Amino acid sequence: MPLMNGLEAGLRLKELMPTMKLIFLTMNEDPDLAVEAMRCGASGYLLKSSAVEEMLCAIQLALKGKTYVTPQIRRGMQKSFIKNPGAKGQAKVLTPRQREVVQLLAEGKSMKEVADVLKVTPRTVAFHKYRVMEELNIRTTAELIQFAIKSKILVR
Secondary structure (H helix, E strand, O other): OOOOOHHHHHHHHHHHHOOOOOOEEOOOHHHHHHHHHHOOOOOEEEOOOOHHHHHHHHHHHHHHHOOOOHHHHHHHHHHHHHOOOOOOOHHHHOHHHHHOOOOOEEEEOOOHHHHHHHHHHHOOOOOOHHHHHOOOOOOOHHHHHHHHHHHHOHHH
């Protein structure tokens, strides 16, 4: 997705429509990502390799106000939650625009390319980038990319 990752999109959707049921369908088997999806208000988390019956089960449970997580990553999620129960990603300190800038830069886009995507000037992109780096005490672009990965801004 060009401007945000799935977690950010889900979070924004839930803000706009709090009663909406959100089920993530992804290739990513990272239990930490699944935990974060559930913290963002997801009703389900399935892998693209999951059986069709799992999707139907997840939809039925979501409509009943319950949640469903595919068994392939459920145990890893439990370990992740036990390890860090109250955590929300560091990325929550960023504004939505800062998150967009960090994500696009972490995807390998130049400041000019980010500016074109966001319909702003390269100087505005640079302002956001350096403001984020200053606030998070990050010194290099490589550290910014590491932050984006650890904070699930860049999901691969």
